[in-house]
Amino acid sequence: MATDARRAVEAVWRIESARLIAGLARMVRDVGLAEELAQDALVSALAQWPEHGVPRNPGAWLMTAAKNRAVDLIRRDRNYRRKLEQIGRDTEFDHAPDAAAEVGEIDDDLLRLVFTACHPVLSTEAQVALTLRVLGGLTTDEIARAFLVPEATVAQRIVRAKKSLAKAGVPFEVPEEDQRAARLASVLGVIYLIFNEGYSATAGDDWMRPALCEDAVRLGRVLAGLMPREPEVHGLVALMEVQASRARARVGPGGEPVLLLEQNRARWDQLLIRRGLDALARAESLGGAGGPYALQAAIAACHARARAPEDTDWTRIAGLYERLSLVAPSPVVELNHAVAIGMAFGPAVGLELVDELVDEPVLTGYHLLPSVRGDLLAKLGRHAEAREEFERAAGLTRNERERKLLLDRAAAC
Amino acid sequence: MRFMVIVKANEDTEAGTQPTAAELEAMGAFNEELVKAGVLLAGEGLHPSSKGARVYFSGDKRTVVDGPFAETKELIAGFWLLELKSLEEAVEWVKRVPNPTGDESQIEIRQVFTEDDFVNASDELKDRERELRAQQEARAAQG
Numbered sequence: 001m002a003t004d005a006r007r008a009v010e011a012v013w014r015i016e017s018a019r020l021i022a023g024l025a026r027m028v029r030d031v032g033l034a035e036e037l038a039q040d041a042l043v044s045a046l047a048q049w050p051e052h053g054v055p056r057n058p059g060a061w062l063m064t065a066a067k068n069r070a071v072d073l074i075r076r077d078r079n080y081r082r083k084l085e086q087i088g089r090d091t092e093f094d095h096a097p098d099a100a101a102e103v104g105e106i107d108d109d110l111l112r113l114v115f116t117a118c119h120p121v122l123s124t125e126a127q128v129a130l131t132l133r134v135l136g137g138l139t140t141d142e143i144a145r146a147f148l149v150p151e152a153t154v155a156q157r158i159v160r161a162k163k164s165l166a167k168a169g170v171p172f173e174v175p176e177e178d179q180r181a182a183r184l185a186s187v188l189g190v191i192y193l194i195f196n197e198g199y200s201a202t203a204g205d206d207w208m209r210p211a212l213c214e215d216a217v218r219l220g221r222v223l224a225g226l227m228p229r230e231p232e233v234h235g236l237v238a239l240m241e242v243q244a245s246r247a248r249a250r251v252g253p254g255g256e257p258v259l260l261l262e263q264n265r266a267r268w269d270q271l272l273i274r275r276g277l278d279a280l281a282r283a284e285s286l287g288g289a290g291g292p293y294a295l296q297a298a299i300a301a302c303h304a305r306a307r308a309p310e311d312t313d314w315t316r317i318a319g320l321y322e323r324l325s326l327v328a329p330s331p332v333v334e335l336n337h338a339v340a341i342g343m344a345f346g347p348a349v350g351l352e353l354v355d356e357l358v359d360e361p362v363l364t365g366y367h368l369l370p371s372v373r374g375d376l377l378a379k380l381g382r383h384a385e386a387r388e389e390f391e392r393a394a395g396l397t398r399n400e401r402e403r404k405l406l407l408d409r410a411a412a413c
Numbered sequence: 414m415r416f417m418v419i420v421k422a423n424e425d426t427e428a429g430t431q432p433t434a435a436e437l438e439a440m441g442a443f444n445e446e447l448v449k450a451g452v453l454l455a456g457e458g459l460h461p462s463s464k465g466a467r468v469y470f471s472g473d474k475r476t477v478v479d480g481p482f483a484e485t486k487e488l489i490a491g492f493w494l495l496e497l498k499s500l501e502e503a504v505e506w507v508k509r510v511p512n513p514t515g516d517e518s519q520i521e522i523r524q525v526f527t528e529d530d531f532v533n534a535s536d537e538l539k540d541r542e543r544e545l546r547a548q549q550e551a552r553a554a555q556g
Contacts, residue, residue: 004501011501015450058505107449214496221451248527271454271494 005050012058013042014137018222020062021134022109025172028070031116032162035134037073041066110135111226112172118187121168126161127190129154135222136215146212147197184227188236188293191219195240199247200399207257207401213244224279231288234279238297241276242304245269257401261309273304292328295320314344331360332368339372347379367396371406378413387413415454415525416503418493422462423518426490427481429461439511447493447506456493486519500524 017038024034041062055061074081117130132138132146140158144151175183198212220237227233249267252258280301283294299320306312321337334357342350354373363369374389390410394403432440447453463481482488497503503522510520 007499007501008505011499011505014498014502015505054505218451218496222449225449225451275454 005054006046008054009042009045009049012045012054012062016059016062017042017137018110018113018135019059019106020066022113023063023106024066024070025113025116026109027067029172031113031130031134031165031172033073035162037066037069038062040069107226108174110222111174114187114223114226115174115183116165116170116172118183118190119165119168119170120183120186121164121170122161124190124193126157126164127186128194129157130161131190131219132194132215133158136219138215146209146215184230184232187223188232191216191223192236192240192293194219195243199243207251207255207399208247210247213240213247216240217244229286231283231286232291232293234283234286235288235291235294235297238276238279238283239293239300241272241279242297242300245272245276245304255401257405260303261312265307265309268304276304277301290323290327292324295324295327299324312343314340318344331357331362332366334360335363335369335372342376342379347376351376351380365396367393367402367406369393370396374409374413378409383413386410414497414499415527416495416497416500417523417525418495418503418507419489419521419523420458420491421519421521422485422488422490423516424485425516427461427463427485427488429463433514435513436511439513443509443511446509447495452495452497452506454494454496456491458491459489462488494525 020041021031021034021038024037025031028034028037044065045058045062049055113134114131117134118127122130128147129143132143133140138146140154141151144154147154174180195213195216198209198214198216200208217237217240220233220240224233224237245268246260246263248269249263249265250258258264276297280294280297283289283291283297288294289298299317302313302317302320318337318340321333321340325333325337335354338350338353338357341353351373354369354376357363357369358373360369370389371393374386374393377383377386377389387410390406390413394406394410397403397406444453444456447456461481465480465482467478467480467482469476469478495503495506497506500522507520507522512518
């Protein structure tokens with residue numbers, strides 16, 4: 001019975017924690033402190049709910065418990081009181097959030113929390129950990145397991161992140177108009193990074209960690225609800241939904257990776273594809289067809305619409321990559337562009353483009369370059385060179401599953 | 414994990430009684446909360462069983478019976494498809510479904526099978542199933 005109650009508390013936490021932390025952060029003007037107050041409330045809940053049952057309005061219960069802790073703290077801590085007075089906050093909490101807070105108010109708080117957790121003063125690792133923690137409702141242990149690092153490491157990152165925010169005096173607010181685009185890009189980048197870590201695990205034995213993908217997609221959907229007029233948010237959601245639709249087809253019976261063109265398309269999740277296409281249509285209707293995420297989503301959508309690999313509109317995909325290389329230039333985009341060109345106009349043309357990238361410093365050590373090159377060489381019948389490239393790629397990847405796949409391809413040359 | 418949250422029918426839903434403005438508003442707000450939390454994959458309300466039909470199977474025989482169907486309590490009036498971490502989380506969400514009229518009603522929560530749950534299904538069989546589903550979806554998309 002006690003474990004059931006515990007699981008109920010955890011479920012409530014997952015649903016309520018982001019709103020709770022956001023509301024508290026507005027009150028105490030400090031995300032780190034807000035997160036600690038919320039944790040304290042969680043500890044109280046774990047102590048009381050198993051005995052008295054889950055309250056009728058668990059969110060309000062947690063908020064009240066956390067607010068009481070905050071009031072205690074302010075009474076006890078003169079320095080903190082002074083700090084609040086300095087920034088002109090009353091210490092009476094007249095404007096404290098409560099369960100009856102306006103929906104719009106809660107959304108504003110959540111948006112502030114999003115931008116704070118992804119603030120540029122933080123390292124990428126800190127942004128990721130803090131975002132999953134305060135917005136995703138994940139425990140330190142869950143984050144640690146998702147990223148295959150010790151729990152202490154994640155705890156440390158979160159502590160440091162809170163300190164960095166406090167030290168830099170990062171205000172709890174949504175960035176001004178002139179900063180907004182750049183700051184939004186960093187928020188989207190953090191969420192997509194989380195998704196990718198789940199989608200193509202960079203290290204370890206698993207090819208995918210689906211739970212992390214689900215968390216990232218959920219965060220993306222939350223963001224789309226908070227910023228419905230931002231086309232790139234819908235573009236990112238579209239991209240993640242369509243990519244997530246392939247999750248089951250990307251893993252073979254032995255857990256090995258299955259590449260896009262070899263996937264059994266009947267295994268793609270049609271519900272997620274439809275959601276992705278809807279989100280892409282929203283991005284486009286908001287005038288955002290040319291944004292970097294919307295373009296990537298449009299590419300993913302081309303694959304999703306093709307019933308069989310040979311139905312893929314590679315010419316359109318090549319065109320989309322060309323547009324993408326203008327708005328978000330990177331050697332990796334160039335590499336993908338070369339692949340699409342190779343598919344549309346033949347491997348010789350693709351190889352020419354890839355060869356131009358061989359000396360790109362950014363791509364040094366990037367296993368996909370030799371892997372793509374090997375593929376094009378194999379298609380051209382240059383098997384000995386192809387084998388070398390596949391072997392080189394196998395030596396570069398950090399993912400065990402992928403290494404095996406590449407060595408198999410080398411052996412098949 | 415995916416959960417299907419099944420709203421059971423009652424006399425009102427079977428009679429095709431339109432929900433009041435207050436009910437619609439409360440349900441709309443709840444749906445919006447599910448969307449905002451990023452957990453709602455799909456959800457629909459169903460017409461009464463009087464607009465439906467059943468097909469009974471017995472060996473090679475197929476017998477079609479038009480609605481309405483008698484056992485109101487066993488019928489369903491709508492569903493949500495949610496993506497959540499646990500059954501407990503589904504329970505917490507369902508407790509929040511509004512009930513502005515205070516009527517007696519019932520909501521059932523069931524976990525959706527994913528193909529990973531069919532340990533004995535051969536790959537070929539799973540592929541057939543997905544293929545069929547894809548065809549249905551494609552038809553639905555055209556229709």
